[in-house]
Amino acid sequence: MLKSLRKAVCKANLELQTLNLVIFTWGNVSGIDREKGLVVIKPSGVEYKKLTPENMVIVDMEGNVVEGDYKPSSDLKTHLRLYKEFPDIAGVVHTHSTYATAFAQAGQSILPFGTTHADYFHGPIPCTKVLTSRAIEGDYELETGIIITDTFEAAKICPNEVPGVLVNNHGPFTWGTSPMDAVHNAAVLEECAKMAWLTRSLSPEQPQIKKVLQDKHYFRKHGPGATYGNAPAPEGK
Numbered sequence: 001m002l003k004s005l006r007k008a009v010c011k012a013n014l015e016l017q018t019l020n021l022v023i024f025t026w027g028n029v030s031g032i033d034r035e036k037g038l039v040v041i042k043p044s045g046v047e048y049k050k051l052t053p054e055n056m057v058i059v060d061m062e063g064n065v066v067e068g069d070y071k072p073s074s075d076l077k078t079h080l081r082l083y084k085e086f087p088d089i090a091g092v093v094h095t096h097s098t099y100a101t102a103f104a105q106a107g108q109s110i111l112p113f114g115t116t117h118a119d120y121f122h123g124p125i126p127c128t129k130v131l132t133s134r135a136i137e138g139d140y141e142l143e144t145g146i147i148i149t150d151t152f153e154a155a156k157i158c159p160n161e162v163p164g165v166l167v168n169n170h171g172p173f174t175w176g177t178s179p180m181d182a183v184h185n186a187a188v189l190e191e192c193a194k195m196a197w198l199t200r201s202l203s204p205e206q207p208q209i210k211k212v213l214q215d216k217h218y219f220r221k222h223g224p225g226a227t228y229g230n231a232p233a234p235e236g237k
Contacts, residue, residue, distance in 0.1 A: 043070030081145025
């Protein structure tokens with residue numbers, strides 16, 4: 001079942017180690033088949049070198065295991081909440097990458113100081129509020145998803161334009177149009193966090209990038225008027 005999606009999710013999980021975004025068994029990637037209403041996700045606690053498409057876990061949108069010999073990632077309910085509330089996404093990633101996690105532990109959003117950030121994120125990458133004790137002691141992983149989606153709703157942030165978030169005291173989640181696109185965004189988020197850290201170290205009062213320059217860079221890569229890149233040449237050309 002879902003053979004191609006299993007392969008894509010497995011490959012995306014392995015890419016996390018290739019990009020040095022995870023160590024040991026930290027982090028996870030999932031992907032969704034919206035037509036079937038099924039999610040493929042990394043098994044909990046399994047070493048990356050042991051991952052195969054066959055040991056990815058398939059669950060329904062309520063978290064019930066449909067196929068697989070392992071337990072799904074402990075972050076499953078967070079992933080499911082994001083899929084339910086952000087209907088355009090098709091992949092979700094969670095890591096504990098160093099610089100992004102440092103911002104999360106400090107409870108600080110990653111501000112756009114330059115065009116690298118603006119190329120991918122149309123505005124700050126927000127950090128959520130701290131989860132309440134009741135939320136932590138209750139359905140913790142679901143509450144993590146809720147505080148992410150509530151953060152975007154309260155600030156009127158479009159998840160398609162800012163495909164990532166920092167969970168306070170915890171770490172980053174990203175999403176995208178596929179599992180590998182979500183991994184790509186996780187790597188970019190980590191680099192933006194590193195650049196922001198270094199920028200503030202050199203210039204503690206550094207202002208954010210001008211809105212006009214931010215918009216210029218974001219919209220030349222995204223949206224109907226995008227000019228970045230080259231379309232595939234017509235066949236025979």
